[in-house]
Amino acid sequence: MAVKVRIPTPLQRLTGGQELVEGKPGTIIELVNDLESKFPGIGERLSEGGKIRRFVNIYVNEEDIRFLKAEQTEVKDGDEVSIVPAIAGGVF
Amino acid sequence: MTHIFISKEHLDDIISHSREVYPKEACGILAGKGNTVERVYRMKNIDDSTVTYSFDSGEQFKVMKEIEKDGLRMVAIYHSHTSSPAFPSQTDISRAFYPGTDYENYPDTAYVIVSLAYEEPEINAFLIKKGAIEKIKILSS
Numbered sequence: 001m002a003v004k005v006r007i008p009t010p011l012q013r014l015t016g017g018q019e020l021v022e023g024k025p026g027t028i029i030e031l032v033n034d035l036e037s038k039f040p041g042i043g044e045r046l047s048e049g050g051k052i053r054r055f056v057n058i059y060v061n062e063e064d065i066r067f068l069k070a071e072q073t074e075v076k077d078g079d080e081v082s083i084v085p086a087i088a089g090g091v092f
Numbered sequence: 093m094t095h096i097f098i099s100k101e102h103l104d105d106i107i108s109h110s111r112e113v114y115p116k117e118a119c120g121i122l123a124g125k126g127n128t129v130e131r132v133y134r135m136k137n138i139d140d141s142t143v144t145y146s147f148d149s150g151e152q153f154k155v156m157k158e159i160e161k162d163g164l165r166m167v168a169i170y171h172s173h174t175s176s177p178a179f180p181s182q183t184d185i186s187r188a189f190y191p192g193t194d195y196e197n198y199p200d201t202a203y204v205i206v207s208l209a210y211e212e213p214e215i216n217a218f219l220i221k222k223g224a225i226e227k228i229k230i231l232s233s
Contacts, residue, residue: 008190008197009196009197009198009199010189010190010193010195010196010197010199011190011195013195044192045190045191045192045193053191053192054191055187055191056190056191057149057152057153059149059153062153062154063150064149064150064153066149067150082153084149084152084153084156085190085191085197085198086146086147086149086152086187087119087146087147087152087169087187087197087198088139088144088145088146088147088183088187089119089144089145089171089180089181089183089184089187089188089203090117090139090141090143090144090145090171090181090183090184091143091144091173091175091176091181091183
């Protein structure tokens with residue numbers, strides 16, 4: 001068992017086209033580092049200075065990590081982590 | 093994608109939503125099959141603003157899951173402009189790409205913009221691609 005991670009379309013070019021990859025349990029930031037070791041370049045697309053980038057939503061199962069413990073949210077075997085680009089826009 | 097199909101009923105729904113939240117920006121998802129819209133999801137604009145919109149992340153996830161579960165896809169994302177033309181703004185363009193890259197967030201999804209800046213509502217659809225904004229036709233029954 002591992003953590004299942006859903007990769008959004010724009011980042012699938014870094015995972016060889018895979019939509020579903022596996023990661024190690026731990027905190028979200030540890031998971032980002034683990035993904036970086038497997039898919040170089042993905043780390044900086046997800047986080048900057050230890051923080052998840054703006055306009056990138058990360059969910060553990062159904063919950064946005066911003067409403068959990070953010071980057072320190074723990075994920076365990078069997079959890080599903082989804083990375084989803086935020087939808088936003090406007091005149092300014 | 094050179095055009096999308098949106099029924100008159102769905103177009104009216106999008107325009108009504110935009111009018112109801114005016115002068116704030118309205119936003120939502122048009123779900124369907126292929127290029128045909130079958131459902132309008134009115135979404136909350138958490139910016140509650142006259143000049144920007146952001147989906148509520150929890151609601152976005154729930155709706156995207158429902159669309160997938162029902163065998164549909166996100167045909168378009170819509171929002172309103174209250175005092176400017178129905179054309180993507182610089183922010184609309186920036187947010188269409190994954191942060192820090194020129195990779196489209198939702199490559200097979202169009203952007204529908206409603207403008208309430210004039211006497212009659214104006215509604216247009218676009219593909220926002222790297223280096224180009226392409227206006228596509230809205231076909232209606």
